[in-house]
Amino acid sequence: MAFLDIRRLRKSYGAAVALGGVDLSVEEGEFITLLGPSGSGKTTLLMSIAGFIKPDEGGIVLAGTDVTDLEPEDRNFGLVFQGYALFPHLSVRDNVAFPLKVRKWEKRAIAERVEAMLALVGLDQLAARKPRELSGGQQQRVALARALAYSPRLLLLDEPLSALDRSLRETMQRELKRLHRETGVTFIFVTHDQEEAYAMSDRIAVFQNGRIVQIGAPRDIYRNPASRFVAGFIGGNNLIRARFSPETGTLSLLGREIAAPQHFDVALHHRDGDVSAWIRSEDIAIGGAEAGFESFDVTVIDRAFIGTGERIAVRTGDDEELALVIPDGAADAVVVGAPLQCRVRPDLIGFLLPD
Incomplete structure (x- = not known):
């Protein structure tokens, strides 16, 4: 049995299904990210784990104990929100000490633990400051220190970095990975940001309409999306429609006919000739034919400088738009x-199961 087992969890609000029978197993010490668009169910699942939402059906089992009906304060889980939820009238030290006082720790133990946690997040020199005297990143560190102070069995993080600017968000991503590594606490992290999920997670669970539609290591999900939704949502993929001809063994895509690549499974990847395919943006090059590549003609419809390079939008002869x-x-x-000529290696074209 896994450390955390979520079994057939369902939650509806009238006719709206927030969770449609979610199953998820999390190993102790794992960093798992719940990734999906707004309204897909990821935060509902997190709040159900925390105890703030009661599921209609299903169960939540932690280390062999059913905690489905336990109150939030009886679960010993840490929770970090997007808005930090710090007490503005308390110092950094007192914010971190607060959950320990509620748990009636001895004063000496509280003082020792608070100092250790502030050192862990690099705020020991700012212990006397109030939250308003701190930057956004420093406030986030206080929230993390407070949530970790009482050694929770799980740390639940609800989009905690979304309010930070890009450079600070990247710094905090590294900080979270370090804290996860040094504390050994199981992290469950909610985000709609694909890059954030890739950067930190051991595994990613992709949500769509209240269900987990794919779960796996970041590289596996990026390289092998299981559906058209996942391929589109995880970013960087061009979704294209194609036609397969059993008579000739060829695919009609990108405005031309090509031989079906070896990894195209005739039995799996088409229905009545219709094929869903994807190509990563970085796998398309500009220029004419080259050994091992298929070339195709496009028309340029836009270009934009993105710092590390350029994003070019083009339209193919069969009216597909690519980036x-x-x-x-x-x-x-x-x-x-x-007009422009582009090329792609056939082995880098991905194929999806029919919708």
Whole structure:
């Protein structure tokens, strides 16, 4: 049995299904991310684990004990919100000490634990400050220190980095990975940000309409999306429609006919000839034919500088719109409205099961 077992969890609000029979197993010490768009059920699941939402059906089992009906304060879980929820009138030290006082720890033990937690998050020199005297990143560290102070069995994080700017968010991602590694606490993290999920997680559970539609290691989900929804949501993929001809063994896509690649499974990947495929933006290059590549003609419809390179939007001969990401300087000859030749390796075209 896993450390945390969530079994057939259901929750509805009238006709709206928030959780549609979710199953999830989490190992002790794991960092797992619940990823999905707004309204997909990820926060409802997190709040059900925390005890703030009571499921209609199903169960939550922690280390062999059913905690489904336990009150939040009896679960010994830490929770970090997007808004930090710090007490504005208390110092950093007193914010971290608060949950320990509620649990009636001895004064000496509280003092020792608070100092250890502030050192862990690098705020021992700011212990006397009030939250308003801290930056957003420092406030987030206080919230983390407070949530970890009483050694929770789980740390639940509800989009805690979404209010931070990009550079600070990346710093806090590294900080969270360090805290996870050093404390050994099981982390369950909610986000709608794919890059955030890739950067920190041992595994990612992708949500759609109240259900987990794919779960796996970040690289596995990125390289092998299980559905059209996952391929589109995780970012960086061009979704394209194609046609397969059993008579010729060819695929009609990107405005031309190509031989079906070896990894195209004739029995699995088409229905009545219709095929769903995907190509990562970075796997499409500009330029003519080259050994091992298939070339195709497009029309440029937009280009945008994105710092590390350029994002080029193009339209194929069969009216598919694609995005390419190419190095800065490589797009000097690309002109909006003009024709362009592109190429892709067939083994880098992914195929999905029929919808």
